[in-house]
Amino acid sequence: MYRIAVLGDRDSIYGFAALGLEVFPVEDAEAGRRTLRNLCEQEFAVIYITEALAAQLPEELSRYEEQRLPAIIPIPGVVGNTGLGIARVKRSVEQAVGSDIIFTDGDA
Amino acid sequence: MASTQVNPTRMELTRLKKKLTTATRGHKLLKDKRDELMRQFLDRVRENRRLREEVEAGICAANMNFLLARAGSQDAVMNTALLAPKQRVSLECGVENVMSVEIPQFTFKTRTPDQNDIFSYGFAFTGGDLDGAVQSLQDIFPQMLRLAECEKGCQLMAAEIEKTRRRVNALEHVVIPELQENIRYITMKLDENERSTQIRLMKVKDMMLQEAHGYETI
Numbered sequence: 047m048y049r050i051a052v053l054g055d056r057d058s059i060y061g062f063a064a065l066g067l068e069v070f071p072v073e074d075a076e077a078g079r080r081t082l083r084n085l086c087e088q089e090f091a092v093i094y095i096t097e098a099l100a101a102q103l104p105e106e107l108s109r110y111e112e113q114r115l116p117a118i119i120p121i122p123g124v125v126g127n128t129g130l131g132i133a134r135v136k137r138s139v140e141q142a143v144g145s146d147i148i149f150t151d152g153d154a
Numbered sequence: 155m156a157s158t159q160v161n162p163t164r165m166e167l168t169r170l171k172k173k174l175t176t177a178t179r180g181h182k183l184l185k186d187k188r189d190e191l192m193r194q195f196l197d198r199v200r201e202n203r204r205l206r207e208e209v210e211a212g213i214c215a216a217n218m219n220f221l222l223a224r225a226g227s228q229d230a231v232m233n234t235a236l237l238a239p240k241q242r243v244s245l246e247c248g249v250e251n252v253m254s255v256e257i258p259q260f261t262f263k264t265r266t267p268d269q270n271d272i273f274s275y276g277f278a279f280t281g282g283d284l285d286g287a288v289q290s291l292q293d294i295f296p297q298m299l300r301l302a303e304c305e306k307g308c309q310l311m312a313a314e315i316e317k318t319r320r321r322v323n324a325l326e327h328v329v330i331p332e333l334q335e336n337i338r339y340i341t342m343k344l345d346e347n348e349r350s351t352q353i354r355l356m357k358v359k360d361m362m363l364q365e366a367h368g369y370e371t372i
Contacts, residue, residue: 066241
């Protein structure tokens, strides 16, 4: 039985607690890194992380990219959408195809 | 290339030929695998993009609602309201096998079946904004889960496609040409040996004939 975690600054994530997800508010990147590592070792299958925090921990994210679990998914925080999430999708297209063929139609 | 230590023997030739057959078959199979993976990947990545746009818009809207709710009431009230969630979500994780890439499949279960358990507070002290905010987040949650599944799948498949592509290229441009070159070299060498033996025999025959009967040959 797996669980879902939400990681990021408090203002962005406290709403998820009401849904029954487990929230882990962190203040800075270092605390985020520690918490993320901690979470990855526990039974969390999905970890939502705010884009602002994810941008500060790129190496941690790529470390878990090729493992089946956990899935670390960036979500926009309260400061707005930074485009990091979609950039990651773009990157996986580039990795697979060799060039970006999905996002070239101008609207993304 | 061929000069790199190949024994020009029949045994080596058979070995190399066998290796070439395997390599060609492997190449064909891997190429098929790559093509199929690519087809599925493209479908998935399109869905991934659609879901991501949906989820990002949804979360932004929910965040806006929360901001409003926060502005409309005191901090302490908000904190108390969300302090002890009633609902709890847990995940079942299955595995879908797509061309030997194991992709996780999530289904979520809530602890209580009641939809309204997301409101973990009495309605007396909080504004309606908060209800709307929580509800908007709840509405987007199934999509968020699908996004997680889809995005993880895409990442795993992308890694696998890259690996497969490298293997296909290595076979196509390095292993198979090298084997063919080596085989060619050995066949040439063996033919050459064969011819030289033949000539030697003919020469010996001539010499023997000349000795026995005095035949004149060139």
